Amino acid sequence: MRNILLSFALLAGIACGETAAHLYPQTDAFKQSLAKAQGRDLTLTDYHIHIRGGMTPDKAAQRQEQSGIRSAVLENFGREWPLSNNVALASFIDTCSKARANGQPLPIGIQVNDRDWYTQIDPALLKRLDYVLADTMIMGVTAEGKPRRLWFPTVTIDDPEAWMKEYFAHNLRILDEPISILANPTYLPPCISNRYDQLWTEPRMRQLIEKAVAKGVALEVQAGSAYPKPAFLRLAKSLGAKFSFGSNNFDDKTKDPSRWFEAIEQLNLLPVDLALPKKPSSSTPHS
Numbered sequence: 286m287r288n289i290l291l292s293f294a295l296l297a298g299i300a301c302g303e304t305a306a307h308l309y310p311q312t313d314a315f316k317q318s319l320a321k322a323q324g325r326d327l328t329l330t331d332y333h334i335h336i337r338g339g340m341t342p343d344k345a346a347q348r349q350e351q352s353g354i355r356s357a358v359l360e361n362f363g364r365e366w367p368l369s370n371n372v373a374l375a376s377f378i379d380t381c382s383k384a385r386a387n388g389q390p391l392p393i394g395i396q397v398n399d400r401d402w403y404t405q406i407d408p409a410l411l412k413r414l415d416y417v418l419a420d421t422m423i424m425g426v427t428a429e430g431k432p433r434r435l436w437f438p439t440v441t442i443d444d445p446e447a448w449m450k451e452y453f454a455h456n457l458r459i460l461d462e463p464i465s466i467l468a469n470p471t472y473l474p475p476c477i478s479n480r481y482d483q484l485w486t487e488p489r490m491r492q493l494i495e496k497a498v499a500k501g502v503a504l505e506v507q508a509g510s511a512y513p514k515p516a517f518l519r520l521a522k523s524l525g526a527k528f529s530f531g532s533n534n535f536d537d538k539t540k541d542p543s544r545w546f547e548a549i550e551q552l553n554l555l556p557v558d559l560a561l562p563k564k565p566s567s568s569t570p571h572s
């Protein structure tokens with residue numbers, strides 16, 4: 286009975302012109318922003334669509350066909366993550382490979398969470414991936430010996446300056462891995478998020494950006510994230526960085542993409558500024 290009622294509610298919703306949750310609501314603001322981006326000859330790609338929480342490769346493909354924003358799909362690879370071994374990774378790639386959007390397969394990637402990930406992946410599987418995305422949001426270990434997830438509200442930092450030195454080195458080390466996209470750059474844990482300007486000094490921002498540029502790593506603008514802040518984005522643009530866009534979803538719902546459109550306008554982004562994330566070509570880190 287419950288299912289019948291649910292189906293009826295869904296049908297009624299569609300009949301009233303509501304858009305399915307995995308598709309972008311075709312609001313005037315969305316259509317205008319997209320038209321403006323297209324007026325700049327930009328082809329937008331969302332490189333951070335997790336296949337989790339009800340999101341599927343087919344829904345991602347439908348989203349691309351409905352919106353014109355290209356979909357690229359990934360999932361977390363690492364110990365204690367959904368793709369924790371090569372068998373799971375192979376199965377993920379096989380499943381995602383079947384989806385078609387506008388007649389083409391979707392780019393398939395992984396988000397890596399362990400710092401030795403490139404030694405754990407079968408090189409043949411790495412070759413099948415179109416890109417590798419990493420963020421800096423796991424560093425150190427908890428009292429229980431687990432990797433410390435910096436976004437957890439329980440994270441406390443006694444000496445922000447000392448911590449920042451360690452965190453900055455962690456950022457640079459991640460750029461040495463054979464990654465394609467640095468997600469959510471300049472992230473800070475909630476307990477020190479009010480010290481952004483003090484901790485992310487211009488020399489630090491500059492060093493991070495210059496390394497990303499030298500390594501060909503794109504810098505992500507993530508929907509709904511406060512990071513990176515405008516000062517970082519402006520400096521990155523001036524230093525010739527490439528940008529990518531991402532959702533970082535937890536379910537199959539769209540996220541508000543207005544931050545992407547704001548960045549495009551504020552930074553005056555042109556096709557040359559957007560990343561074509563490079564394929565992971567080897568299982569050894571860049572040096």
Ligand SMILES: [Zn+2]
Pocket residue numbers: 333335396533
């Ligand atoms: Zn993610």
